[in-house]
Amino acid sequence: MTRVGITFNKNHHLHDSLLNGYPSPENPQRIRNILGYLEDSGLIDGEIFSFYDASPATIRDILRVHTKEYVELIKTCTRDSRQSPGKDVYVCPSSFDVALQALGCILKAGELVTTQECKHAYAIIRPPGHHAGPDSCNGFCLFNNSGILARYLLEVKGLERIAIVNIDAHASDGTYAAFEADPRVLCISMHQDQKSLYPFKGFIKDIGVRPALGYCINMEMPTESGNPEYSLFYDEIAEKVLDKFNPQLVILECGFDAYHKEPLAQLNLTVDGYYRLIFKLASKWNVVTLLEGGYHDDLGLLASVVLRALAGIENIRDEVDQIDLLASRHAKTRKEFNNNLSLLKTRLEPYWGPWGHI
Template identity: 30%
Template structure:
């Protein structure tokens, strides 16, 4: 079986402003690391060039007028949504290709053509709301893929894990009243980081009550806290929910060297999470797993983590980058208390 690396040259043509942290160099670094590691010569990895998403598929997650607005702005050569979120003339095309990359990737996994995939895309998606471009995001790629799996492949249980440092507000809100998508967010506490949401009492509503879980980590939380979160929350949740497909929002901004955030993961911690995700997929979904790039703003960390993720997904031995960073006792204790709180309120645990 092979792993798809989903990539399109248009992903690096979208740019919000000179020197913006969410810039094309992020993907260039990831591709350079993968190339240097010899992954493009490995038959276990396949470079997959996506087609744009059909608008009908995207309308399940975003309003028509909102999407037309992004198209118009792009056609006019660019414009701002907020101080940090802007389009250039390539943005609409890149965003449709990013969403289409996710759709193509899950289609190929469902068909058994590939085992799993990493959608190495820009713009990212997890902050994009129904009618709002937000936090460097325009189309919510992972939400579009989840809804496509439910509407067009007839699935009824999709699990989304989001380990980006920022809360995936757009993804959570897309499925807040649904029991068909289980959203689990591991992110830095919203009192200390954008977008200021994703607290443990956000658990879903109506039929979706209990199908949203948020572990809002104390600043500094790292490998030990995330290990506990997998052992005590994510693995038991997967066992109880029995997902048919696992989608992951990967954000390498939870790394201790990230310039925009304050979490404490090392490349070893990311590798641990990726390996556990693959194990969960192997146990619950016959391996069906697709990862979507969200954030990550230290360029070397972007490269190392993307390389490690591709190695894990494709079964190539995972390279060790020998980083050392230990979280404080306070962080671990806070995480233990948080896990206890979430466990008490979740009907799935």
């Protein structure tokens, strides 16, 4: 039996833009929707899936990725609601404590997997993290959740090779900034074409810097890309590089904004698309999944898909007619995708090729 551990920060509702007097799509209702759906579905049985409590992380944990000056900036902003530490980032008086609890849940998820208590884990936490770099933040993020977990596993648990895979619609620019020169960490991000979407970073040409050239991989997915394109990229590049790198653990930055109903992006992943990607990852490697973006009404549905894929149990029925979905999109999508895939293969050939022999 494949055991999957689940953590969530119970104080997440104290990080809420409405406390500052304005709405934001990144709000407490996101986790409420997920937990409500999971409870109603009856999926959490205490055998395959179980919830685990976690203690807050420490400042020392944060400083493995972020600078002291940046941590002090976050603290200062929490004391003055008129200040924001970055673009599209809000903080409240309790935001720092919420972030520490979220990071504690993430570290607990990593502990569950590295101690083999669970094969995989899912940290359902907020705020998200992948736009937070060592000394800056943007896009709803405060601290780099996946980066802090990766450094903890490297420096405290003694792991030597970790992969971070991003399937959020937005490029994982904060994670890139943290690990662009660290060959212990392989970063693979598949995200919407950055000419058309925030943060306007994470291009195919961006492959890291010495001594980690080739260890940061950015695949620009053309608008309207969906299940077929994600599957091709995973099979032809991502899985082959992962096989050669042979990570001891995979951290999945799992945003739900690549979903076809997402209002803030233009991608077309469906239930089956998410299930296939995560199932294939979990079939080969231990995976710690972290909630990132996603601002639509199906977050609970997709969270259940993540859990099913991690556990290797049957997926729920996909209600999307793939023929209709493919017929309705722009004809240039596949052509642009094939060009990007070919360009990325050429770019990575010196580091991971030849592709036919990996």
